[in-house]
Amino acid sequence: xxxxxxxxxxxxxxxxxxxxxxxxxxxxxxxxxxxxxxxxxxxxxxxxxxxxxxxxxxxxxxxxxxxxxxxxxxxxxxxxxxxxxxxxxxxxxxxxxxxxxxxxxxxxxxxxxxxxxxxxxxxxxxxxxxxxxxxxxxxxxxxxxxxxxxxxxxxxxxxxxxxxxxxxxxxxxxxxxxxxxxxxxxxxxxxxxxxxxxxxxxxxxxxxxxxxxxxxxxxxxxxxxxxxxxxxxxxxxxxxxxxxxxxxxxxxxxxxxxxxxxxxxxxxxxxxxxxxxxxxxxxxxxxxxxxxxxxxxxxxxxxxxxxxxxxxxxxxxxxxxxxxxxxxxxxxxxxxxxxxxxxxxxxxxxxxxxxxxxxxxxxxxxxxxxxxxxxxxxxxxxxxxxxxxxxxxxxxxxxxxxxxxxxxxx
Amino acid sequence: xxxxxxxxxxxxxxxxxxxxxxxxxxxxxxxxxxxxxxxxxxxxxxxxxxxxxxxxxxxxxxxxxxxxxxxxxxxxxxxxxxxxxxxxxxxxxxxxxxxx
Numbered sequence: 001x002x003x004x005x006x007x008x009x010x011x012x013x014x015x016x017x018x019x020x021x022x023x024x025x026x027x028x029x030x031x032x033x034x035x036x037x038x039x040x041x042x043x044x045x046x047x048x049x050x051x052x053x054x055x056x057x058x059x060x061x062x063x064x065x066x067x068x069x070x071x072x073x074x075x076x077x078x079x080x081x082x083x084x085x086x087x088x089x090x091x092x093x094x095x096x097x098x099x100x101x102x103x104x105x106x107x108x109x110x111x112x113x114x115x116x117x118x119x120x121x122x123x124x125x126x127x128x129x130x131x132x133x134x135x136x137x138x139x140x141x142x143x144x145x146x147x148x149x150x151x152x153x154x155x156x157x158x159x160x161x162x163x164x165x166x167x168x169x170x171x172x173x174x175x176x177x178x179x180x181x182x183x184x185x186x187x188x189x190x191x192x193x194x195x196x197x198x199x200x201x202x203x204x205x206x207x208x209x210x211x212x213x214x215x216x217x218x219x220x221x222x223x224x225x226x227x228x229x230x231x232x233x234x235x236x237x238x239x240x241x242x243x244x245x246x247x248x249x250x251x252x253x254x255x256x257x258x259x260x261x262x263x264x265x266x267x268x269x270x271x272x273x274x275x276x277x278x279x280x281x282x283x284x285x286x287x288x289x290x291x292x293x294x295x296x297x298x299x300x301x302x303x304x305x306x307x308x309x310x311x312x313x314x315x316x317x318x319x320x321x322x323x324x325x326x327x328x329x330x331x332x333x334x335x336x337x338x339x340x341x342x343x344x345x346x347x348x349x350x351x352x353x354x355x356x357x358x359x360x361x362x363x364x365x366x367x368x369x370x371x372x373x374x375x376x377x378x379x380x381x382x383x384x385x386x387x388x389x390x391x392x393x394x395x396x397x398x399x400x401x402x403x404x405x406x407x408x409x410x
Numbered sequence: 411x412x413x414x415x416x417x418x419x420x421x422x423x424x425x426x427x428x429x430x431x432x433x434x435x436x437x438x439x440x441x442x443x444x445x446x447x448x449x450x451x452x453x454x455x456x457x458x459x460x461x462x463x464x465x466x467x468x469x470x471x472x473x474x475x476x477x478x479x480x481x482x483x484x485x486x487x488x489x490x491x492x493x494x495x496x497x498x499x500x501x502x503x504x505x506x507x508x509x510x
Binding site for chain 2: 062063065066067068069195198199200202204205264265266267328332335336339340341342343344345346348350351352
């Protein structure tokens with residue numbers, strides 16, 4: 001069995017633990033600070049690249065053959081990708097800590113080179129895909145948006161060093177965030193869930209037409225948002241993008257309900273169950289945010305509304321969904337490695353023997369509640385609530401990750 | 411040594427789908443078993459096309475049968491038609507999964 005997914009997933013888990021350890025040290029103070037300084041950059045990139053992107057890449061390597069029903073183009077290229085990306089990320093984070101512009105630039109370029117290697121491997125694999133559908137299109141688009149995110153990040157770095165396009169910096173910043181969060185993560189999660197949710201629910205004979213609508217709307221929203229930021233259009237041009245994404249999220253939730261309705265298995269496991277709750281919460285938040293923005297478009301330009309929204313999206317949906325799926329990914333990986341060649345022998349454990357689903361349920365419930373605490377603190381403009389909530393969130397998150405990591409000892 | 415289809419089916423009950431925790435016979439994944447003088451042939455499917463457990467479960471079938479095959483070659487043919495559906499499960503499997 002390939003070690004490639006292991007490398008990324010274990011590195012992602014380490015990134016997650018490091019992020020929360022760093023957050024605990026600062027009592028989540030960085031969350032309320034101006035994100036556009038070295039401390040904010042460090043935490044944001046550790047979270048987004050060191051945890052979420054690292055884990056997402058590992059999940060892609062593990063699942064790509066299942067999703068596309070064709071083999072990965074090159075496993076060797078995957079190992080080179082890992083080495084380059086991890087080196088770049090480590091140096092980038094160190095550069096943020098030290099505030100060294102040229103160090104940041106050099107290692108950002110290295111991390112970006114890693115992303116390009118990943119994109120090349122995925123593009124070559126996708127070209128060989130047996131069919132193009134909502135899953136394939138979502139995966140392809142997600143990788144494209146990841147590359148664009150990195151490219152814009154590089155442009156921002158060049159500007160920091162040279163000041164060549166200071167007037168464009170804010171536009172680049174908005175597009176960088178939008179493409180990375182909504183484009184890369186959003187399409188990867190929704191696209192892969194079209195395969196994974198029916199698998200875990202043992203769902204059959206469910207309609208699939210909504211997937212196409214979700215894919216079209218989500219891509220339209222990503223492109224509209226990026227175009228809006230890059231053109232400096234302001235709140236009125238961002239609003240259509242937000243509405244497109246909100247519509248996509250509502251339809252996505254409707255599709256999730258369709259899958260659940262056609263399930264053959266009462267419980268898909270606590271992780272999958274909580275991921276669905278997370279989808280519903282995200283849908284409700286997207287609708288609420290759209291309503292607020294329609295009522296008062298200035299809502300979209302206030303830090304007090306945008307920062308909690310970004311936190312809710314990244315921590316409350318993207319990261320939470322990944323933690324949920326981790327309860328399936330890690331036992332699968334470890335079981336296959338340790339017990340796969342004992343399948344068929346009496347007494348061979350099954351995956352549920354490796355991880356207690358009741359503990360997964362408790363852990364994810366605690367994280368879900370605690371994720372809302374710093375959110376409420378940000379919305380109320382209360383640093384003590386942010387600190388307390390963020391600390392609780394980090395504590396339970398680390399505890400959950402330790403529960404997952406214990407699978408490797410089974 | 412005589413080996414019957416029922417015996418093979420019984421041995422295959424020790425091969426589990428590791429995610430579902432149900433054996434492949436009760437899941438209804440085993441479509442055909444043929445015991446011939448020089449080989450044992452099993453035609454089966456999996457619950458999901460492109461299932462990541464493809465090689466593991468097929469290997470499990472071979473492992474479960476090898477010691478009892480008396481030198482016969484074990485052939486496992488994983489097919490995708492007819493498509494598996496939950497109705498193919500036994501009542502025991504349905505109860506275990508909380509089927510509804």
